[in-house]
Amino acid sequence: MVLVLVALGTPLAATLATRETERIRADRLADATRFASLAGPALRDGTNGPLASELHSYEELYGIDAAVVDRDGSAVISSPGWRWALGTREALEVALSGQQTSGPDSVWPWVDGPIVVAVPINDGGEVLGAVVTASPADTVRRTVTTWWLLLAALGLLAVLACVLTAFGLAGWVLRPITELDAVTHEIAEGDRGARVQHRLGPPELRRLAASFNHMADVVSDVMDRQRAFVAHASHQLRNPLTALRLRVEELGPSLTDAPGRAEHQLALEETDRLALLLDGLLTLARAERRENQRVTVDAAAVAVSRVAAWEPLARHRSVTLRLVAAPATAYARTVPTAIDQALDALIDNAVKFSGAGGEVTVSVTARDGGIVLAVRDTGPGMTRSQLGQATERFWRAPEVQNVDGAGLGLTIAAVLVDASDGRLTMHPNSPRGLVAALWFPMCTEAVDRATPAAATGPSVPVEPSTPAGPAACAESPAAAGATPPIPT
DSSP: OHHHHHHHHHHHHHHHHHHHHHHHHHHHHHHHHHHHHHHHHHHHHOOOTTHHHHHHHHHHHHOOEEEEEETTSOEEEEOTTOOOOTTHHHHHHHHHTTOOEEEOSSOOTTOOOOEEEEEEEEETTEEEEEEEEEEOOHHHHHHHHHHHHHHHHHHHHHHHHHHHHHHHHHHHHHHHHHHHHHHHHHHHTTOTTOOOOTTSSSHHHHHHHHHHHHHHHHHHHHHHHHHHHHHHHHHHHHHHHHHHHHHHHHTGGGOOSHHHHHHHHHHHHHHHHHHHHHHHHHHHHHHHHSOOOOEEEEHHHHHHHHHHHHHHHHHHTTOEEEEEEOOSOOEEEESTTHHHHHHHHHHHHHHHHHOTTOEEEEEEEEETTEEEEEEEEOSOOOOHHHHHHTTSTTOOOGGGTTSSOOSOHHHHHHHHHHHTTOEEEEEEOSSSSEEEEEEEEBOOOOOSOOOOOOOOSSOOOBOOOOSOOSOOOOSSEEOOOOOOOOOO
8 A cells, every 4th residue: 555655646746846836937937028028128228117116016026036137148127136046047048048948847845946937038039138037936845845745644544544444354354363373272271161253254264263163072072071981981890890809808718728829819919909090090080170270279288288198108118208398388379189189199109119218308399480399209210211201191110010009190190280280390319219399380469368278187397498488379278188199
């Protein structure tokens, strides 16, 4: 639009300037021709007659200087304010050659100088002299400038109308795309109920929005069916598994030989392992099905509670479990029970693999705009490749295949942490062992009164803590109950 306006407006602006200049030049040529007709007798007889008074009145009335010059270029009669201006000498030379002349061809707003008109004075074909007028061009420049400003204003209005129309059209066309992008991000963040309005934009994009909504419905339904199948299958298998274990137990008294009793014990252990596996699958299905609603949890109180819950098992296995650092309060925003279950999985693994005489420490700190719960152990640790596979379902390190567990604890922890927009990181401990850290977004809203989570279980001695963490949040403080440990 701008290029079109420039291409059309530039010739039109030049035409307007030329037309206004031509109008003034034609008027001045008429006046100069009249003066030339009166100046003939004055140059022949040497008498001024009425010409001097005419030039005087002409200057007073119109502010235009005029002069009558002879063939030598000397002024014979002139108006009181006459002076040789820019271009008058050149115009006089042309007029003394017998031709009318006027200039410039166009008056531009940025060019100074008068409009000069020269007309020869003829007597029987002989040039006796010339009449020269010099008109100020200020009025013409103002008129041309006014026309140009009007053209610019009209062009600006046209461009503005074009831009508004283009924005309206582009918005009508692209609004469904923008909404589609926003809904895609919402679904990726966990809101599987987000949908696109399919009545916006052109027909093609309406069909695209309807297809996207249908695809989202199908994907959501498939995910729900998959998770429901895992949950239902795990739940339904527990009853026959329990009955099977009871029947296997009843076979024990009838076995008298040592090999038979050994095989009977192995069968019982396998049924227990299968029960743990089904419990893990059920927990994982529930964790994945959980919507991404956020609650405010006191991570420090949860850490105290979970250490207290696992301390008897650690003592039974001759493992030292302690909380080494925790602020008075450390509020985080997570999905429900995320911190509880993730800590259970990490502490369970740490106690299980540290071995007799091992040490497991839990710490809570505020770092990087969030709350970090770190579990350090002195066990065998994992290699770099094993760390990359640790959160895969049913994965077990080759050297711990005979250790109790189903390989789902870290997977469940990773699912809950990811749903909370947090991070689960693991790296080797120094000099040996593993450090598993949970990072959750911090809740930084200040309140007048905070209700800390109530820790359950026996009290646990806590070493001197780090400085107080972020301000407490009053929104939905979650109690840190002692949830059952998750089998891993």
